[in-house]
Amino acid sequence: MESTLDQVHINFDAASLHTLNIALALVMFGIALEIKWSDFRQISQKPQWVLVGVLSQFLVLPAITFVLVWAVKPMPGLALGMMLVAACPGGNVSNFMTHLARGNSALSVTLTAIATMCAVFMTPLNLRFWAGMYPPAAEILEKVAIDPLEMARLVALLLAVPLIFGMLFNHWFPALSKRLSSFFKIGSLLFFAVLVVLALAKNWGIFLEYIHYVLFLVLLHNALAFGNGYGLARLFGLKRKETKTITLETGIQNSGLGLLLIFLFFDGLGSMALITAFWGIWHLISGTGLALLWSRAKEDSGL
Known part of the structure; x- marks a missing residue:
């Protein structure tokens, strides 16, 4: 079954990959339009907030993911997908x-940056x-021979560069940035959401056939991520x-980036792609549910 799951072919062609690149960059640029240097100054007065956020993530x-993988011992590709997320x-x-x-919100955007x-x-x-400390996953890494510097370059191009440009744009053109930020925030997220929905629709049969292999792992992993952030x-x-x-910053992971890395560096390995894709769907559901719960809770409820 392991080889069958790894050989699952996700319908995600070069055009879709290129579109995902654009979507990730646009979302990050849109977020950066709302980040002000004053946010950093404000948060710098409470450096422990940032420290906890960075440590948690x-x-x-x-x-925690490594311990979970050792305890559950999923298929190597699933384990590596969890570690990538x-x-x-x-x-x-x-x-x-x-x-x-x-x-x-100021802490949230600062942590994002x-x-x-x-x-x-x-x-x-x-x-x-x-992954190198978990032999089954390490074996996959050895086969694909990932260049960490190449991966770092890609992450920088997709996330860091749009972030820096967005912040500079906001600094130079604050009035225009304010007008554009709402459009970019809503528009880019909708663009990304439509891309996810279309990708899911193209792979609906695969999703239904193999969901039982990743459902428990994703729900448990995501719950531990939220619990880790809250507890820390x-x-x-x-x-x-x-x-x-x-x-929320810990429980909501950039699974879009994870998928992109899987298709570029792991040749779209089926098990990795499946668990990362379902993470991308589930954390939106769980995160929204948790946010709504908190939005309705009284300030003295202790939640």
Whole structure:
């Protein structure tokens, strides 16, 4: 069954890959239009907030994922897919969900910016480190011979460059950025959502046939990601707004980037693509549900 799952061919051609590249860059540019240098100054007064967010995303989540993989022992491709998701930075929609949950929006966009820059180095580093310590996944890495520098270059082009350009554009043209930000935020997310829906529609039969292999893993992994963010924030004594923000930033991963890396570096390995794609669907459902729960909870509810 392992070989069958790995040989599953996801209908995702070169044109779709190119479109996904554009979508990821546009989403990041749109987010950057809302980031002000004053946000960094404000957050710099509370550096522990950023420290907890970065630790949660790039240290604790990959470590928890490694422990989960050792405990559950999924197929090697599924294990590697889980590690790749954990190695990616927070997902772009976390900013919207933080706003919906009445979290700290300034912290959310700041963490997005910092995590994006960190991901240039931390995504390939975490994938190489944690997967290298799990022999079944390490075997796949050896076969594909990934160049970490090439992966870092791609992450920089897709995420860091649009982020920097967006922030510079906002700095130079603040009035225009304010008018464009709503369009880009909604338009780029809709564009990305339509792309996901179309990709899912093209692969609906495959999705239904193999969903039972990844359903439990994704639900458990995503729950642990949210729990990690929440627990670490509470452990460090963060207040309610910041706790919600760290939780969402950790539980919403950039699975779009993960899929792109799978198709470019792993030749679209079926098991990796399936679990990453379902992550991309499920974290939107779970994240939205959690954000709505928090949006309706009273401030003194303790949630």
